[in-house]
Amino acid sequence: MAVAAAAVSASCLMPTYRRLPVSFCRGRGLRLWDAQGNEYLDAIAGVGVTALGHAHPELAQVIAEQAACVLHTSNLVEIEWQERLARRLCALTGLAAAFFCNSGAEANEAALKLARLHARRRGVTAPLILTLENSFHGRTLATLSATGNPAVKEGFAPLVDGFLHVPADDPAALEAVARSRPEVVAVLLEPVQGEGGVRSLSAAYLQAVRRLCDRHGWLMMVDEVQTGLGRTGAWFGYQHAGVQPDVLTLAKGLGNGIPIGACLAGAAAADLFAPGSHGSTFGGNPLACRVACTVLDILARDDLPRRARRLGERLRAGLQAAIGTLPGVEAIRGPGLMVGIALDRPVDELPRLALERERLLLGVARGGTLRLLPALIASEPDIDDIVARVARLLTGVLRS
Numbered sequence: 001m002a003v004a005a006a007a008v009s010a011s012c013l014m015p016t017y018r019r020l021p022v023s024f025c026r027g028r029g030l031r032l033w034d035a036q037g038n039e040y041l042d043a044i045a046g047v048g049v050t051a052l053g054h055a056h057p058e059l060a061q062v063i064a065e066q067a068a069c070v071l072h073t074s075n076l077v078e079i080e081w082q083e084r085l086a087r088r089l090c091a092l093t094g095l096a097a098a099f100f101c102n103s104g105a106e107a108n109e110a111a112l113k114l115a116r117l118h119a120r121r122r123g124v125t126a127p128l129i130l131t132l133e134n135s136f137h138g139r140t141l142a143t144l145s146a147t148g149n150p151a152v153k154e155g156f157a158p159l160v161d162g163f164l165h166v167p168a169d170d171p172a173a174l175e176a177v178a179r180s181r182p183e184v185v186a187v188l189l190e191p192v193q194g195e196g197g198v199r200s201l202s203a204a205y206l207q208a209v210r211r212l213c214d215r216h217g218w219l220m221m222v223d224e225v226q227t228g229l230g231r232t233g234a235w236f237g238y239q240h241a242g243v244q245p246d247v248l249t250l251a252k253g254l255g256n257g258i259p260i261g262a263c264l265a266g267a268a269a270a271d272l273f274a275p276g277s278h279g280s281t282f283g284g285n286p287l288a289c290r291v292a293c294t295v296l297d298i299l300a301r302d303d304l305p306r307r308a309r310r311l312g313e314r315l316r317a318g319l320q321a322a323i324g325t326l327p328g329v330e331a332i333r334g335p336g337l338m339v340g341i342a343l344d345r346p347v348d349e350l351p352r353l354a355l356e357r358e359r360l361l362l363g364v365a366r367g368g369t370l371r372l373l374p375a376l377i378a379s380e381p382d383i384d385d386i387v388a389r390v391a392r393l394l395t396g397v398l399r400s
């Protein structure tokens with residue numbers, strides 16, 4: 001299938017992204033259309049953002065209503081929707097207080113600042129925060145310093161100090177650090193490493209992290225920017241392990257495309273920020289918070305975390321049957337609708353081939369992994385359609 005070429009005039013954008021030669025002017029559910037009216041199937045949902053699909057009618061209505069009331073008032077005044085959203089998120093997580101910002105990296109920045117204040121409270125003057133190898137936490141200076149991927153840091157030295165990277169899913173490595181480094185104050189981890197190749201941490205590992213955090217007074221901080229809000233088949237990724245974190249960060253799915261991030265904290269960290277110690281001009285504005293409240297309403301009403309679990313099983317089973325034995329397919333993994341297909345070769349060209357040959361949008365992650373993050377509102381035929389297109393694509397690519 002031919003795909004129309006994008007405009008060829010020189011771009012005035014900084015070249016931070018290698019973009020696919022397509023642009024969409026309209027969407028609905030898992031479908032997107034370009035200006036020529038060609039229809040595409042979206043299996044990546046704006047990198048895990050549009051969990052309720054494109055152009056959700058209830059969100060469209062709420063956005064229009066709020067725009068006609070008030071968009072922004074500032075954090076110098078009370079914001080009713082921010083209070084409501086905080087209460088909702090605290091009820092869902094068992095945590096005590098929320099801070100709102102505009103992205104995943106900013107949510108993690110807030111968590112890292114909490115860890116620094118936690119250190120000061122404990123009298124640790126040169127604190128260390130543990131993060132995992134192969135992790136991803138964002139692109140700001142502190143979050144790229146926390147990230148366990150050298151490519152993200154390339155060219156940005158000097159980095160922010162105070163991070164120690166440990167091997168992922170290795171409780172013994174963590175225990176060794178606990179014995180030798182009394183200046184550790186927190187652990188930050190993703191329950192499933194998304195950018196790292198859709199790699200789940202084991203429940204036993206998360207439980208070991210919790211035990212060590214309890215024993216040594218460390219904060220257990222979970223980055224659920226990608227795994228949060230139903231994506232993995234539970235409301236939050238940490239719930240699969242039956243543990244309770246001290247700090248939790250959210251962003252991607254929270255606003256379904258309206259930018260919003262959140263950092264939540266339990267009793268151990270909820271009172272560390274004081275007036276003046278952190279802030280954000282746009283963070284938690286009435287529009288973003290009202291949209292996020294509506295997103296939570298719809299996730300709960302339509303039982304979407306459970307739907308993600310069921311559809312994820314269908315997606316993995318379908319892929320396993322269609323391509324599981326193709327030479328070159330090493331693994332099909334990930335919980336719920338967070339699915340990675342590990343190949344034995346580079347995958348960088350596959351999003352373009354998927355677009356051109358199958359009018360399918362998909363992503364890639366580290367280690368030769370194709371990544372699928374479809375909207376949680378997908379229908380069973382949508383899931384089967386993704387399987388069919390991925391199967392045709394990979395059969396062609398791996399046999400050639």
Ligand SMILES: *Cc1c(COP(=O)(O)O)cnc(C)c1O
Binds near residue numbers: 102104106195225
């Ligand atoms: C996407 C992502 C981030 C960064 O979020 P931004 O909104 O791009 O700043 C951080 N952590 C994880 C786990 C992510 O997947």
